[in-house]
Amino acid sequence: MNLKDLSALLKLSPTTVSRALNGYPEVSEATRMRVQAAAQLHNYRPNAQAKRLATGRSMAIGHVIPITTQHEIVNPVFADFIAGAGEVYSAHGYDMILSIVPDNHEERAYREVHAKGNVDGIIVHGPRHSDPRIALLTELDLPFVVHGRSSGVKQGYNWVDVNNARSFERATGLLMDLGHERIALINGLETMDFAARRRAGFENAHVARNLAINPQYMTQGEMTEGQGAKYARLMLGLTQPPTAFVTSSLLSAMGVRRAVEEAGLKIGRDISIVTHDDELGYLRNGEAEPVFTATRSSVREGGRKAAAMLLAQIDARHAGQPLDQHQSILMEASLVLGRSTGPAPHSLGADRTLLPLDGAPRVALITQSVARD
Amino acid sequence: MNLKDLSALLKLSPTTVSRALNGYPEVSEATRMRVQAAAQLHNYRPNAQAKRLATGRSMAIGHVIPITTQHEIVNPVFADFIAGAGEVYSAHGYDMILSIVPDNHEERAYREVHAKGNVDGIIVHGPRHSDPRIALLTELDLPFVVHGRSSGVKQGYNWVDVNNARSFERATGLLMDLGHERIALINGLETMDFAARRRAGFENAHVARNLAINPQYMTQGEMTEGQGAKYARLMLGLTQPPTAFVTSSLLSAMGVRRAVEEAGLKIGRDISIVTHDDELGYLRNGEAEPVFTATRSSVREGGRKAAAMLLAQIDARHAGQPLDQHQSILMEASLVLGRSTGPAPHSLGADRTLLPLDGAPRVALITQSVARD
DNA sequence: CTGAAAGCGCTAACAC
DNA sequence: GTGTTAGCGCTTTCAG
DSSP states (O other): OHHHHHHHHSSSSSHHHHHHTTTTTSSHHHHHHHHHHHHHHTTOOOOOHHHHHHHHHOOEEEEEEEEOOOOOOOHHHHHHHHHHHHHHHHTOOOOOEEEEEEEEGGGEEEEHHHHHHOOOOEEEEOOBBSSSSHHHHHHTTTTTEEEEEETOOOOOOEEEEOOOHHHHHHHHHHHHHOOOOEEEEEEEEEEEOOOOOOOOHHHHHHHHHTTTGGGGGGEEESSSHHHHHHHHHHTSSSSSSSSSSSSSSSHHHHHHHHHHHHHHHOOTTBEEEEETTTEEEEEEGGHHHHHHHHHHHHHHHHHHHHHHHHHHHHHHHHHTTOOOOOEEOOOOOOOOOOOBOSOOOOOOOOTTOOOTTTTTTEEEEEEOOOOOO | OHEEEHHHHHHHHHHHHHHTTTTTTTHHHHHHHHHHHHHHTOOOOOOHHHHHHSSSSEEEEEEEEEOSSSSOOOOHHHHHHHHHHHHHHHTTTOOOEEEEEGGGHHHHHHHHHTTTTTOOOEOOSSSSSSSSSHHHHHHOOOEEEESSSSSTOOOOOOEEOOOHHHHHHHHHHHHHHTOOOOOEEEOOOBBHHHHHHHHHHHHHHHTTTTOOOOOGGGEEEOSSHHHHHHHHHHHSSSSSSSEEEESSHHHHHHHHHHHHHHOOOTTTBBEEEEEEEEGGGGGOTTTHHHHHHHHHHHHHHHHHHHHHHHHHHHHHHHOOOOOOOOOEEEEEEOOOOOBBOOOOEEESSSEEOOOOOOOOOEEEEEOOOOOOO
């Protein structure tokens, strides 16, 4: 059933039917009703391709997920983020086109997607410290929103990110408040912007408390268990091993735990581990179910916000507004908690609660949480 | 730059240019060269929408991921599977359209996507035991491949699945071989086909060894840590508690571990836990890095196979072949390993290796692995 | 308020 | 070998 068929059936012109269905004002209420009823009855759906060609809008948003050619693991964060974005798209009649692109083909992929005209906008995932994609997309004049930031880029652009620096600064500071002076950082690859920011936060905490930063305690690499264990082993082998670890992912934290156990040490007694990760709901317990959910949903909420921002941008452009104003949303990470056996939560400010882990308030998990915009 | 511009530039008709670019034989080699060079030079990309409209092929595959309205967590398995499928699509010039659909709107979503004509085929995720989507898609005459199976459906259809029954049977049997007689199953929701199959495997192992199946030892629910802990607590509270747990996901296994620890028991000494999950790379160690990778890549490989199967089906149909033959691929799950501190692997057949966990060969992890088709 | 006609950018019969 | 013509199904001026 297409427009022509339907209009023939109604003994109206395709034009009128189209207008009736698309809410144009110049059609009489009576015929609009009639048309809508018929459309419903015959289950009419305008052909998407034709509509796209006619309007010049593809009604689709591209999500480009870069895959490093070495480690081809898809970061689980993307799944939740994309789920959130997807909700917004379907509410607005947009499709989501997902491209998993090897990072060496990225530029080509973007140019192609643009030239072929099959998306109206793009969400950029996994930005690096200085990410060429931002300049590229600006040059192509394709609306986009970055999931994360690219600190090395000076021009304005739209982004949605989590306050990585602040959360790592607080996590590190927290350990220091508990008496730790030798704290290790097991970070993600610092070419990735989020990892660079996490390191900055880690260092800031040292600076703020006048503690020396020991390069031997800072490592970066893939966020896998193997890497976490490897680096932790190295550091535990130092003459002055760290007394606490701040890690950048759940997997790394599990690797650290393994190394710690191998060394015959006990977590929460000899060694503290703090991990920051969107997945870390995996580790908590007790009250944890809601925390887990909250963690995942906050990433999802980030996806929603990014999508909404992008669609607004596209609408504005289509409405002829210049819009060189750039928007950004910074989501605050909040401290949550470990394995609570103790009674009272260790408070960290109005909306922050840290529960002691295994009775000893020395191990904490940190997660990204509620949005603040 | 569009076809018309390009052809004007070359002083050729759009037709000829189109033919040259699309590899039609009736164009002279000389002009083909000239056209290709010009296209390259001007960075010409045919407009996707126009092409779609003209050819009637949307060159896109839809992946519909159902979200249960209660627990809106996206199963991480999807990410890897989709990444694999994505590789195949981009190699063949297809786009991937991802829809996250609340499970109560599924039928509508499928009908819509079909009527709008924006996909040439669909991958069905998360099939239930009797899944109406299969009949629906058959009725709509839209090519599709199921990621998983739907045991209650009698008609033929294409699918790619893992041998869930067999792997759970072997896991359970393995525990029995180690002397366990009271084994608990912490399963996913058995309305999901994979969970039903896992249960069947669990039961088969009992039948094969003439052991009674105790309903008190079988639970199903969301595969979260909280549920795992809850059920494990209940069972550990029985007068005859189980001595081993077979769980359906990493999260559940972690919940069980928590409950076990709370009860003052020690894993590997008092209690064994076996988990089967695509994610369970998260838990292994030592030799584990490659296993982790292999696990994830095997899911990815499943995605590749499903995609290839679907594209073949679409091509065949387009070539006018009837193809009422249905294909299927069953991937075998292989046993891998726990936390290896002991030396010799405990062998389970030619391609199967089980390493002892913490020296005591009583805890094992089972993962899905290499394809066999 | 409704309709006729043109056109979005491409492909595919059908001539030449 | 190459060009002409007519659509694909819709939207959108422009008339009425």
